[in-house]
Amino acid sequence: MKGIKNSFKSRKFKMGGYQTLVMVIVIILVIGLNLVINKMNITVDLSSQKMFTLTEDTTNLVSKIKDKVTLYYMCQDGSEVTQIEKVVDNYDGLGSVKVVKKDPVVYPNFSKSYTDEEIQSNDVIVVNETNGKSKLVSQSDMLVEEMNYQTMSQEVSTLDAEGQITAAIQSVTSANSTTLYYTSGHSEQEMDSTFKDVLNKSNIDTKELATESAESVPDDCSILLINGPQYDFTEAEYKVLSSYLKEGGKAMFFLYPTTTEKMTYFYKLLSDYGVNVCDGYIIDSEGSYSSQYPMYLTPTMEDSDLTKDVTDTQKVVIPICKGMTVQSDVRSTLTVENMMSTTDSAYAKTNIKSQTVDKEDDDINGPFSVALSIKDSYAEKTKGTGHATEIVVFGSVSFETSTFLETNQFGNRTVLLNSLSYLSGEETTTLAIPPRSLQQETVQIQESDIIFFTVLLVVLIPLILLGIGLFIWIKRRKN
Missing domain, CATH: 3.40.50.880 (Class I glutamine amidotransferase (GATase) domain)
Structure with a gap:
């Protein structure tokens, strides 16, 4: 019994206890940080073209608009197109713009107040609540398809959500034609x-x-x-x-x-x-x-x-x-x-x-x-x-x-x-945001570079790490 009590006082036990405590604290912090980030809905756009980030031109233009503008995102829950949804959400709270999601199945007659065109899922209706003007931005205009001649099928190649929505906002808020x-x-x-x-x-x-x-x-x-x-x-x-x-x-x-x-x-x-x-x-x-x-x-x-x-x-x-x-x-x-x-x-x-x-x-x-x-x-x-x-x-x-x-x-x-x-x-501000390509970018690596990185990662670095480990082991063995 005395030996067991002494083991709790040993240096080895104390070090293990400290390590365990640190691990528990780190785990709690990571879980807490994840909960906070999820609650705040913080996201970072890591795409090379900043695909889901509004350009400075759009931000400057929309922020100066005094009319109250609403973007009605027409979509059923679970049917959202991620690329469109992320862009639309960026407009919410920008200047006097707000985003409202409407389910066209639950509200089948809602769009008739603003357009005679048939509404498709993921369409956006831009409405100027101040002057009553409205404009429909269709999903097909925001996601542009092109023919892939390798597969002989239509594929989405370009995202033009920001360009089309910003143009629609300009249209409904412009006093001049x-x-x-x-x-x-x-x-x-x-x-x-x-x-x-x-x-x-x-x-x-x-x-x-x-x-x-x-x-x-x-x-x-x-x-x-x-x-x-x-x-x-x-x-x-x-x-x-x-x-x-x-x-x-x-x-x-x-x-x-x-x-x-x-x-x-x-x-x-x-x-x-x-x-x-x-x-x-x-x-x-x-x-x-x-x-x-x-x-x-x-x-x-x-x-x-x-x-x-x-x-x-x-x-x-x-x-x-x-x-x-x-x-x-x-x-x-x-x-x-x-x-x-x-x-x-x-x-x-x-x-x-x-x-x-x-x-x-x-x-x-x-x-x-x-x-x-x-x-x-x-x-x-x-x-x-x-x-x-x-x-x-x-x-x-x-x-x-x-x-x-x-x-x-x-x-x-x-x-x-x-x-x-x-x-x-x-008095007219002409702004046309270019579309973003959705094509996958490929990295071309020269054969000489492939050989160099293969030797470096597969041979040299492992040998260096092995040598360091062997050196430490020999030194400790002598001590």
């Missing part, structure tokens, strides 16, 4: 899906304008888009478009750099506002995206409100672009601002069919402007229209290519959005 008319009849470049998506998320409606039969530009035209025509306008069409601009119209022009047609009247619309269009397309080895493709320009960002938001990590890329120059003597009411330009070593290839990118005798020396913003206060000062003529012109319709618009990796999207905001009016 913007309508963009695009000209047709001259083989203009068709707007691709990404450009249309930018316009849709910016709440800009689009309508076609057949200038050949038009007597004037419609009164509800907020922005006139001339999107890379390959054939010229007639004199009558020029007069219609010129009249619209002189009365304080807003326009966005994209040039088609490789057209072989004479564009007399189209280019006259620009020369009327101090801009000359150069022949051919630009070669700029020092200012190109790739040395192998010196016609793929990465122009210099000039001091302009429309380019100031392009970050140092972004590049604006313009594949195959026309050059422009500003006339030296322009009227006092006219201001032409250079947005982007080439390097001094640039030149324009005047022979479109030339088989070489090397400079030839007829080529035109640079530098050139590749994007310009124009403001003419003549209409504002003399016509009493209350606003000036404003034009943004890009040297190539390739500026709006999907590759350079669909993500914020390139600066094209930022410049385009700023240009749309500028033309829409200072």
Whole structure:
């Protein structure tokens, strides 16, 4: 009995007791911490694209909205799409926005107060409780499917929940409507899906304008888009478009750099506002995206409100672009601002069919402007229209290519959005959040790296640990 009592007083027992006590305390702390975290619903977005975290643009925009906005998440319990649910939950409590979950089975007639469309599970109805406006955001718009040609089936490839919901919030809280008319009849470049998506998320409606039969530009035209025509306008069409601009119209022009047609009247619309269009397309080895493709320009960002938001990590890329120059003597009411330009070593290839990118005798020396913003206060000062003529012109319709618009990796999207905001009016905030890819990212490892890490992890580290253990064992054995 005495031996048992002494064992409780031994150093070994005390050390064991301390270790047990520490283990119990740690276990209690871990359990308590888990309970607290679960209660507080704390989550961390570890996805590479911050898939489930609202962007700073959305946070800033929504936080400033004064109207009371409700997001009705239409879904049965247990049928939630995780990607959509996590994004929707992030809006709850942001500014004056709240999220309310509604079961469409329990409340089958609820949605009819806001939309005539049939509701699907995981749809979101965005309602401005202040002015009564509402907009439906469907699940199919938030989860974009594409064909997988390996499995020959449709698979979800893109998450666009934030982009669609933020656009809907903009739509129901905006006091102004913007309508963009695009000209047709001259083989203009068709707007691709990404450009249309930018316009849709910016709440800009689009309508076609057949200038050949038009007597004037419609009164509800907020922005006139001339999107890379390959054939010229007639004199009558020029007069219609010129009249619209002189009365304080807003326009966005994209040039088609490789057209072989004479564009007399189209280019006259620009020369009327101090801009000359150069022949051919630009070669700029020092200012190109790739040395192998010196016609793929990465122009210099000039001091302009429309380019100031392009970050140092972004590049604006313009594949195959026309050059422009500003006339030296322009009227006092006219201001032409250079947005982007080439390097001094640039030149324009005047022979479109030339088989070489090397400079030839007829080529035109640079530098050139590749994007310009124009403001003419003549209409504002003399016509009493209350606003000036404003034009943004890009040297190539390739500026709006999907590759350079669909993500914020390139600066094209930022410049385009700023240009749309500028033309829409200072009171309008144009914001279009790009979608996030759900494709699995694969890591490519060189064979030499595989061998190195295999030897390191399988051979070297185990041998080092074995050596350390053997050294400690021998030392203790001697003691």
